[in-house]
Amino acid sequence: MTDDFDKRPPDEEPEDDFDWLKDVPDDDSSSSRSGDNLGFTGELSWRQDVEDAFDDQLNEANADTPDWQQTDNQPKGQPGKSGNLGFTGELDWLRASGEEAAPEANDTDVPDWLARMDLAQSSPPLDETPDDGTDVDDSMAWLQQDDEFDAEDELEPATLEDDAPDWMQDLGGLRASDEGELQTSNALPDTGALDWLQEYAAEPATDEPEEVDEFELPPEPTAENDVPDWMAGAYDSTPAAEPTSSLFTDDLDSESVEGTTGTGELDLPPWLMEDTPAELPNENDLFGEFDTGMLREAAESEYPPAPAIPEAAPPEEPEEPVVKGRITDWLERESEIASSKIEQDDFLNTLPEFTSQSTGEFPVTGELPPTSNEWFDESEPEPFDAADGVPDWLTELQDQGDITVDEPVQAGSAYDMPDDDDLFAGLDLGDAPPVEQAAAPAGEFFNTGELRNIDDILSSYKDIETGVSDRTGNLVNQADFDMDSLLSDDELDKISSLRQSDERRAEMGDISPDAPDWLSDIGVSVGSDDVSAAAIVRKQAQNERGLDELSDQLQALHQAGLDLPAPVTNDAPDNMKALLIGVPEILSPAPMRIGKPALAEDLVLSASHREKVNLLQSLIATDDQTKEPQLSAIDVTLDDSPDLDDLAGTSTRAIPVITSTRKKRGALPKIDRLLIAVVLAVAVILPFVVRGLRIGQLPPLSFAAGSAQQVAFDRVANLQPGDTVLIAAEYGLTDAAELDTTLDTLLRHIFSRGARPVIVSTNAIGLLHAKNVLERGVVSGLDVKDGGTDSTGNIVVSPGLGINRFGRIITLGKDYFIAPFIAGDTVGLRDFSQNIGGRLATDYNGKPTNLQITSYNDFALIAVIAERSDDVRRWAEQVAPLTSNPLLIAVSAAAAPMAEPYTVGSVNGMLVGYKDAYTYRAILEAQAPLAPIAGSTNIPTVVPTKPPTATAVTPTATVTLTPSITYTPSATPTITRTPTITRTPTITLTPTVTNTPTATATATFTPTNIRASDLPPTWTPTTLPGGSSDIGGQGLLITGVVNVSDAVNVRDNPSRSGKVIASLPARSTVQIIGRNEDGTWLQIKLEDEREGWVSASLIRINEPGTGTPTTPVAYNVDENAHVSLLSDSNYQPIAVNLQASPSPSPTLTPFIPATLAAPAAAPLPAQGASIKTTPYRDQRWYGMTLGLLAVIGVITLGAIINIVRGLFRRGRK
């Protein structure tokens, strides 16, 4: 990327910056501020004031700068001189302090090759005689050269002493040799020599021909004699392909430059040979964009009398590239080596060996000769990167000598070019020919100190470019003026990669641990004294480090920048009009904008440009969302000049606050977030209302055997009446929606076992909430005071009193306890553990509990219901080690992963989230109504007796035989012998069958209900329809009731995929004829004798033998009755209430199921009123299921979008 910001409009002559080209002493004392040379730096004139205002501060800052850097022989008031900055391209604070900087040269800080360059004019007060030879005290004189350059003295042949390098002598010879051809730029032979060198020799001919006459044409340089090899090679070289010209080519993208390094065939001094191609590039790109400070100063100072030519032969080119060092280290080391080897007076031999690894460390062995092309680490901001060719701005400004501003504006141009007089009204061009117009007076334009906006300058390129031609008359390559070069993808990519690469950033920041701070900061500068936008970009990109890491000078500069006032207005057309008469009207139609977006707004940019500018802004701008609006350097550059009174704190003008034009993201809801929320909400809500979206399986109705959940259930189920259970309700309102069900279920189970819970908590809110759950949920609605209703028929609720569903009176302080709040978290829990008896002596109201608790072992069970894993850990650490009782923990799904490790070891039993609570409750619901607690009052006591035993009665028949013979004699001789025998046997067979049961069939009630899995795998169902009780010889009759409020489907096979063959209405009774293997489906027989399958979860199985009483009216369905543990959802159980008529008979029809182990009995209906049920229990689960699917979908879709976008972006790049 080229520094477009550094470019000067072709219609404006940077006099001060280029007097070294013209060899014209700069005696424009009126423009004494550095801002005068802003023409091609993008710097604004107001900066002059800023710099002046910073002088005091910067004087201190300069203290850290090496002396040779502070050397400044510039007379005060000389514009644009940065001799005090050397080639560092130091920031403007250095330039602003140029006049204060002590011009003391310190030979210890200067490389000897520089020290040996005895510049006659380097120090005006000193003897300017070139014969002085090497004077190390004035070693940097040529850098310190002021504008009072005495060309005559300078160009004395004697100045080219033997001790001067060949290349330096050749420079003088070049000028002299070209003296006769200096009038035209194209008079220079196309030798391939450096253009700026050619220009250096050519420029004086334009302005000061008499000085040029002083030059003597030296002999034709030969590589064998005086001309170094590198120079000879330069002559012999042919233009090479255009090197990579990039903003970060030197300091950022060393890899890309690596391959473009020269062959090293030339003997050019390494500091000039860096990356010098074997074939010189074209003149426009020769120097590309490398840091111009040193070269400029060198040119301004004229080349000094060269020191003695090093006698040593040019170093041999190594066969393999050696590791390069950093320029910072090199400079230091060079200074040291130069001091130690100053007697040798051979700078080539004293140059260090650089290695290719820019690690900041490199050995200076002195054994390996310096490699011409590998002296510098290419990642360094290379001030002498000759390989990049002539910088664009230099080429441009060189060409400005040939600018013909009277070039007609092209027809159809986007902008109407004004007359030259208008356009350059402030330039005072006079009647001079175009070349002179551009060369001489343009400085006035910049010296007006009123240049305000670089954007206008940039915009002017588009319009003026038609009038820009090089010295050959050809149009200058307009690509250099294009913003595309500034905002090219390659460059922006480099910037982005720079920002994103910590490694790279670290590499860049790691110049050398020993390097001074100011040298570390050199890398962020572009020009010697430019604070251009590009420089700031580089600075911003490279200096994304902590402010405290900056040097004092930079911190001072940073602070000064922050203290700059905000702009007064967002529109400064008047200023622009005053500054550039006629120019603003013809430039960009976009209004001048002040503030950060100005870079994007003021330019007429295409969409692609704007995108790039936005990226640039993101690189440059500070985060105005989180910080106070402050002007960045770019803002300052584009902004109005600051009010110095503000800087001094004396202004009474209120400092306006920058109003960012960027929309605050918080002002409107994020569409993506809102969209995702809507999708998730819809996914969760729809199953509540749309039956078809109730997808997925409900939680199982039982726990897996051996699972932690089953262990937890069993531990509660094994509680005995009177046991005390410690319940730690360690959750607040946040997770109440998830854990309330768990707590409610556990409490119901505990109460059903006759145990007494003691609720404690280290969360005050959680303790209150648990109390409410218990009193308003578990036992509420059943606590009927005085056994009935009030006058209006409503249930009178009196927590803690009355008869409840648990078959006993639940009373606070007797059946449950609310312990005081445990304060202090871990410490408090520890205290509670150590003094549990005392802490439980009273409840939360201070009433005595009369609990006989002395340790945790007195509890039958300790249950911890927590929303965070930390709560579980706390109890596991502070309580579990103190008791042999295992812990039962119930946590939310979020805390489960971290809490699960505690289920091993001392903790047994774990319930996770709503799913386990659902199953737990389902198990309780499937059980029969709770058995009464022995000894409870107001409960009909059923004394279990021996099951009825059927005695087989054998019919007996009694046969009674009674013979009867009657003999009657007669006296009459008549003898009639008629024997008459009447045999009348009488047999009366009267069987007497007495079927007298010998036992009274009194059922033994067990608090278990019949689950589908309890049914025998197979049985012979009765064939008697209608539930006839005469099933003894026919088979087993088992019936069930549809236990939901909606109709249920009857399918042809035991699965949800089965075909629906019928529908059972709610609460209808159905005959069960079988079940599947795991008991999840029941086979039923419909009234039409068809058989089908129904989910077991929808059927409440009646006790065998009781489903078809001869007087079925003994039980009726009471929807309001609640005998099971159901408390929520529309999963409404069919409760049976014992009605007054007919009276319950203690004697039941004896029935011995053939396959059941124990005789079943009719459940004992519990008494109580209705309770408020939590609706939508199943719908909640379905909603969660669909919502989870939606979450997965959203996450997956987001990932895909990001991947596609990344690929698209990568492909676009």
Next chain:
Amino acid sequence: MSGEQIGLWAGFVFTLMVFSYLLGDNFLYRLAIYVFTGLSAGYIVLVTVESVLLPWLHGTLLAPGGDIAGRALGLVPFILGLLLLFKASPRLGRGGNIAIAFIIAVGTAVALAGAISGTLIPLARATSSAVALDPLNGFLIFIGVASTLAYFQYLARRKPNGQIERRLLSRAIGVVGQGFIVVTLGALYAGAILTSLTIFSERIAFILARITGG
């Protein structure tokens, strides 16, 4: 309308107010948050005073027939609490450091003792015993624990060239441990989502119940 009905409808309204955050930060959301925060803070203060401070006061300083030592002991917490109030003053803030130091020291000691006896030893024991009970799971647990611990060890050797590099084996084990950590974090994330959906579904059910009168 009974008090309970009012409470239910208030919950309904506040639920909607909190949900309004989906449209961005707004007054309704803030109002609901402020109400909840204020109520919670106020309740905790009351509970603390009634359940902690007053019982302690009555049990020590105001205990009938208490001895001097008991009363003095009862005064210590109040003194420390008073010193904490000094933290509000920059000049006297150092006085509160005593109470802070006491709290931190005691808390650290208690937490450390509990961590050893309640976490480290039981988990180590469970890890070792898991190998015997279920070789496969035990092996996985062992690998997970060992590799995760290896991932968090930063010992390395310095090579002759000055570079610090971990051994290949150590790095490989660390990678495995990193995988276990990733799985754990994924499980945590999934659990958080499930909890959020549970709470959200409960609130939806609550709102629908209010609307439908259920």
